[in-house]
Amino acid sequence: GQNIDQPTEMTATEGAIVQINCTYQTSGFNGLFWYQQHAGEAPTFLSYNVLDGLEEKGRFSSFLSRSKGYSYLLLKELQMKDSASYLCALGGATNKLIFGTGTLLAVQP
Amino acid sequence: EADIYQTPRYLVIGTGKKITLECSQTMGHDKMYWYQQDPGMELHLIHYSYGVNSTEKGDLSSESTVSRIRTEHFPLTLESARPSHTSQYLCASSEPGSRNEQFFGPGTRLTVL
Numbered sequence: 001g002q003n004i005d006q007p008t009e010m011t012a013t014e015g016a017i018v019q020i021n022c023t024y025q026t027s028g029f030n031g032l033f034w035y036q037q038h039a040g041e042a043p044t045f046l047s048y049n050v051l052d053g054l055e056e057k058g059r060f061s062s063f064l065s066r067s068k069g070y071s072y073l074l075l076k077e078l079q080m081k082d083s084a085s086y087l088c089a090l091g092g093a094t095n096k097l098i099f100g101t102g103t104l105l106a107v108q109p
Numbered sequence: 110e111a112d113i114y115q116t117p118r119y120l121v122i123g124t125g126k127k128i129t130l131e132c133s134q135t136m137g138h139d140k141m142y143w144y145q146q147d148p149g150m151e152l153h154l155i156h157y158s159y160g161v162n163s164t165e166k167g168d169l170s171s172e173s174t175v176s177r178i179r180t181e182h183f184p185l186t187l188e189s190a191r192p193s194h195t196s197q198y199l200c201a202s203s204e205p206g207s208r209n210e211q212f213f214g215p216g217t218r219l220t221v222l
Contacts, residue, residue: 031208042199042213043152050208087152091209095140095159096167101151 004100006088011106016078020103022071022088029090033097034062034073037085046073046086075105083107112136115200115214122190123222130185130217132200141183142211143167143175144199152199158183190221 003025012018022032031050035043049055049064049071061074073086085102092098113134122128134141143156144167154167158177172194173187183202187194197218201211 033210040197040216040218042216044213045210048208048210095203095209096142096154096157097209097211098168099152104149 004088004090004098006086006100006103008101009104009106011108012075012078014078014080014107014109017074017076018078018105020073020075020086020105022073022100024069024071024088024090024100026069026090026092029092031091032062032064032071033087033089033091034060034071035087035089035099037087037102039084043087078107080107080109113200113202113212113214115198115217117217118215119218119220121220121222124189124191126190128187128190128219130198130200130219132183132185132214133181134183134202134212134214135181136202136204136212137180138202138204138212139180140203140205140209141177142201142203143173143183143185144201145169145171146197146199146216148197156185190219192221195219195221 005023034046037043047062054063059076064071087102088100089097116131139160141158144152146152153169155171156175158164199216200214203211
C-alpha cells in the first residue's frame with residue numbers, strides 16, 4: 001500500500017519562505033506530484049519529480065529523495081494568494097494518483 | 110491550459126432523485142477519473158477509465174456508476190441520491206505516458222437534502 005503524510009496546517013508570513021514536507025511509504029511509484037488547491041476549487045498542477053533532486057519553477061521548488069521516502073515543496077517570496085491547500089500525490093504504474101490529505105497553508109500579512 | 114468541463118457546478122437536490130454529473134474534455138485524453146472530496150479532506154478516487162468502453166472502480170467504494178461511450182465524455186450517475194452523497198465531485202483526465210499528470214475540471218458541488 002501507499003501511505004502519504006503531510007502536516008495538516010501551516011502558517012507563514014507574506015514575503016517569507018515556507019517548506020511543506022511530504023513523507024511516504026510505498027512499494028514503488030513513477031513520480032511525485034505537487035498540486036495547489038484553493039478552497040472550493042479544483043487542484044492545479046505545480047510540480048513533478050521523477051528523479052532525486054530539486055526541480056525549480058519560479059517561486060516554487062520541489063525536492064525528492066526516493067531513498068528517504070521524502071519530498072518537500074518550497075515556496076519563496078510568499079504572497080497572500082498562496083494561501084491554499086498543497087497536495088502531495090504519488091503517480092504509479094497503474095496510471096492512478098494517490099493523494100495525501102494536503103497541507104492547508106495560511107499566509108498572514 | 111487544460112480544457113475539461115463539468116456541469117452543473119452546483120446542484121441541490123432531494124433524496125431519491127436520479128442525477129447525472131457531466132464531465133467533458135477536449136484534449137483527446139484516453140484516461141479519465143472521478144474523485145470525491147469532502148471539505149478539508151483528501152481526494153478519493155471513485156472511478157476511472159482508460160478509454161472508450163473501459164471503466165473501473167476506484168479506491169473508495171461509491172454507489173455511483175460511470176460510462177465511457179465517447180473519448181471526450183465521462184458522466185457519473187447516481188440512481189437514487191441520498192444525503193450521504195453530499196460532497197464535491199472532481200473529474201480529471203491525463204495524457205498518455207508514464208507521467209500521468211492529471212488535469213482537473215472545476216468540480217460539481219452536490220448537496221442532497
